[in-house]
Amino acid sequence: MTLFTLPEDQIAIRDMARDFAAEKIAPHAVEWDEAKHFPVDVMREAAALGMGGIYIRDDLGGSGLARLDAALIFEALATGCPAVSAFISIHNMSAWMIDKFGSQEQRERWLPGLCTMELLASYALTEPGSGSDAAALRATARRDGDDYVLDGSKQFISGAGSSDLYVVMARTGEEGPRGISTLVVPRDAPGLSFGPNERKMGWNAQPTRQVIFDNCRVPVANRLGDEGIGFRIAMAGLDGGRLNIGACSLGGAQAALDRTLGYMSERKAFGKRLDAFQALQFRLADMATELEAARVFLYSAAAAYDRGDADTTQRCAMAKRFATDVGFKVANDALQLHGGYGYLAEYGIEKIVRDLRVHQILEGTNEIMRLIVARGLVGR
Numbered sequence: 001m002t003l004f005t006l007p008e009d010q011i012a013i014r015d016m017a018r019d020f021a022a023e024k025i026a027p028h029a030v031e032w033d034e035a036k037h038f039p040v041d042v043m044r045e046a047a048a049l050g051m052g053g054i055y056i057r058d059d060l061g062g063s064g065l066a067r068l069d070a071a072l073i074f075e076a077l078a079t080g081c082p083a084v085s086a087f088i089s090i091h092n093m094s095a096w097m098i099d100k101f102g103s104q105e106q107r108e109r110w111l112p113g114l115c116t117m118e119l120l121a122s123y124a125l126t127e128p129g130s131g132s133d134a135a136a137l138r139a140t141a142r143r144d145g146d147d148y149v150l151d152g153s154k155q156f157i158s159g160a161g162s163s164d165l166y167v168v169m170a171r172t173g174e175e176g177p178r179g180i181s182t183l184v185v186p187r188d189a190p191g192l193s194f195g196p197n198e199r200k201m202g203w204n205a206q207p208t209r210q211v212i213f214d215n216c217r218v219p220v221a222n223r224l225g226d227e228g229i230g231f232r233i234a235m236a237g238l239d240g241g242r243l244n245i246g247a248c249s250l251g252g253a254q255a256a257l258d259r260t261l262g263y264m265s266e267r268k269a270f271g272k273r274l275d276a277f278q279a280l281q282f283r284l285a286d287m288a289t290e291l292e293a294a295r296v297f298l299y300s301a302a303a304a305y306d307r308g309d310a311d312t313t314q315r316c317a318m319a320k321r322f323a324t325d326v327g328f329k330v331a332n333d334a335l336q337l338h339g340g341y342g343y344l345a346e347y348g349i350e351k352i353v354r355d356l357r358v359h360q361i362l363e364g365t366n367e368i369m370r371l372i373v374a375r376g377l378v379g380r
């Protein structure tokens with residue numbers, strides 16, 4: 001990115017994803033939320049345009065794009081539905097972990113299907129007893145001949161029950177981060193089961209379930225990288241995941257702001273259009289300003305990731321914290337500016353607010369983002 005304009009190819013990528021969101025996602029977003037419908041067919045259409053393996057190397061069907069391209073795509077898709085965009089992000093993150101840390105044999109086995117989204121992937125780190133303190137995880141993977149035998153459970157797993165592959169962090173050794181390994185667990189592995197779809201505030205267009213391992217057998221050949229590097233793999237995935245979640249917040253908030261502008265140009269109170277009140281114009285100005293600041297900031301963090309800057313993890317944490325906080329505030333302000341209608345489902349605003357709320361919690365809470373940033377400032 002040249003300061004501060006996008007080159008033509010990136011504008012084309014963004015417009016492609018934006019058109020897809022407007023045509024294939026936005027018209028159905030409220031209905032999918034209400035019906036708790038997971039639109040796998042539409043996600044496969046997105047994959048046919050290269051969005052199933054955005055930053056996967058291109059020898060096996062990936063698009064071989066950069067993280068800034070991905071941020072543009074997830075922001076654009078989220079203008080249609082943040083929850084759908086976010087699942088595609090989680091799928092891409094899981095596929096990238098296989099691309100980056102898997103052997104050539106593993107890449108060939110899984111990536112072609114993941115890039116078309118014929119296979120869906122989930123990321124399984126969080127457990128009932130460990131969320132923020134992820135290195136305290138307790139699910140075990142015990143070696144038994146050519147297999148691992150997994151026991152324990154994972155909590156809040158996006159896509160669980162529907163996904164075909166689970167990129168699971170499990171304990172194969174000592175306590176703490178160095179005793180963790182990453183295993184790819186297929187849905188049909190013996191001993192694998194799922195909890196009920198959680199009833200939740202937002203993100204209803206994708207399922208969230210517990211993943212339960214009870215003597216679950218997986219070949220040793222499904223381990224990514226060496227034993228003991230699983231926590232490093234998990235954290236590497238999250239740097240990019242956080243950029244994407246921040247981008248999803250930007251897209252959702254922009255959609256809410258755009259609708260608010262349209263609404264305020266028509267709605268009248270005290271004999272004037274709402275957008276003629278200067279107090280409300282100032283509110284709109286602040287919303288647009290903060291959103292643009294978050295956007296530029298997030299793009300610069302994505303560019304830092306693409307360059308491989310040493311402070312990438314901190315930049316991603318900063319951008320995730322800032323973009324998700326701003327995104328939620330802008331969406332919530334949009335609801336306020338719609339008055340009572342913002343609270344009604346059919347206007348689509350309250351859904352965006354509910355969807356964006358969880359971005360402040362998952363892929364590391366915004367408190368944990370501050371912890372990562374602060375560690376870089378004051379040392380451990």
Ligand SMILES: Cc1cc2nc3c(=O)[nH]c(=O)nc-3n(C[C@H](O)[C@H](O)[C@H](O)COP(=O)(O)OP(=O)(O)OC[C@H]3O[C@@H](n4cnc5c(N)ncnc54)[C@H](O)[C@@H]3O)c2cc1C
Pocket residue numbers: 090122123124125126130131132133155156157158159200203208358361362363364365366367368371
């Ligand atoms: C809808 C949804 C989807 C999700 N999808 C996935 C998924 O696909 N895969 C997956 O692995 N996980 C997933 N998660 C889990 C998510 O990442 C965790 O919920 C999150 O990391 C927080 O963990 P926790 O819920 O256990 O909260 P806790 O860790 O118990 O934290 C509770 C509160 O304490 C704060 N806190 C904790 N420690 C500190 C500290 N040291 N300093 C300051 N504050 C602290 C937290 O910020 C939070 O406010 C999902 C969660 C939700 C809600």
